[in-house]
Amino acid sequence: MNGNTFRMPARRLATVAAATALAAGPATLAGAGAAHATGDHGRASATVLRTGLDVSLLNKTVNVPLSVALNEVRAPGNAEKTALTARLDGVDGGKPFSVLRADVAEAKATATAEKSEGTTTLARARLHVPGLPLLSVVEVQEVTSTATCEAGKQPVADANLLGPVTVLGKKVTLTTGGTTDVKVPGVGEVRLDLSKEETTSRTAAATALELRVSVNPGDLNVAEVDGTVTLAEATCESPAAPADEAGQPPAKAGEPPAEQDADPAAEPAADVRAQGARTEPDLAETGGSSATPYVAAGAAALVLAGGGALVLARRRRG
Secondary structure, X not given: OHHHHHHHHHHHHHHHHHHHHHHHHHHHHHHHHHHHOOOOXXXXXXXXXXXXXXXXXXXXXXXXXXXXXXXXXXXXXXXOOOEEEEOOOOOHHHOOEEEEEEEEEEEEEEEOOOEEEEEEEEEEEEEOOXXXXXXXXXXXXXXXXXXXXXXXXXXXXXXXEEEEEEEOOEEEOOOOOXXXXXXXXXXXXXXXXXXXXXXXXXXXXXXXXXXXXXXXXXXXXXXXXXXXXXXXXXXXXXXXXXOOOOOOOOOOOXXXXXXXXXXXXXXXXXXXXXXXXXXXOOHHHHOOOOOHHXXXXXXXXXXXXXXXXXXXXXXXXX
16 A cells, blocks of 8 residues: 555656656747748838818708728738718718729839838729819829838938819819919919928838818808828838848948957857758657757656656665
């Protein structure tokens, strides 16, 4: 009976030790894999059209907001929808009305560890607001915007407007990078900002056309429309600049790479491979793998526990 009292703890000890050693191996490997599964990609976005308008109604004392967007994407993403309609309670009996129609309306955004970029293209487009179903607020032939951010380089923003522009039925000449005001008696006023481009050390933003709209159509139960409209907007943020293999930041153009102090105790590596690549030999070649130390540890625990149980049993019998 006393012999059984000593044997049972020894067997349990052997089982627990083996299970702990075998379980530690996969857990450690899983933790190492998660540590390498990180990276700093850049960010990018692109939007063909965005509105922020307040619509005042004739027979009500409230304002109805019109906040819509067409082809608003973030990296990775793309969209090519060419028409946008909306409904507003109290406007033309709640029927849908056209906000934007275009022959081409594309938005694309990409982001990798090397570069992020947002691009938009809008061609032969006509923008309407509630209460003006037949008169376009603005008509453009083509507008484009691009924001490009590469790791370690200065971001670039570029916005362009090509061809004629018509505002409230009037052809206008826009000033690059400036502001243009268009007033139509009995209809309203539109202020246009052309080709807004902004950059910082890691970000870029380009807007082809931004409109400040203030019109009083007096039709379809609409008293006034006031707010902003943005056409062809692109933004980006640079990925983190990659460091070299020794952990040093990349050298600037025209400068030699930084020298490193030699480690007399370090030996040259026999084989250097990229992170994430398989580095251990196949089992068919060596009979082992990266899990071999953990299996050996489990076996050793079993041997030691068994030996201890045997010694205890002999002493007890003696």
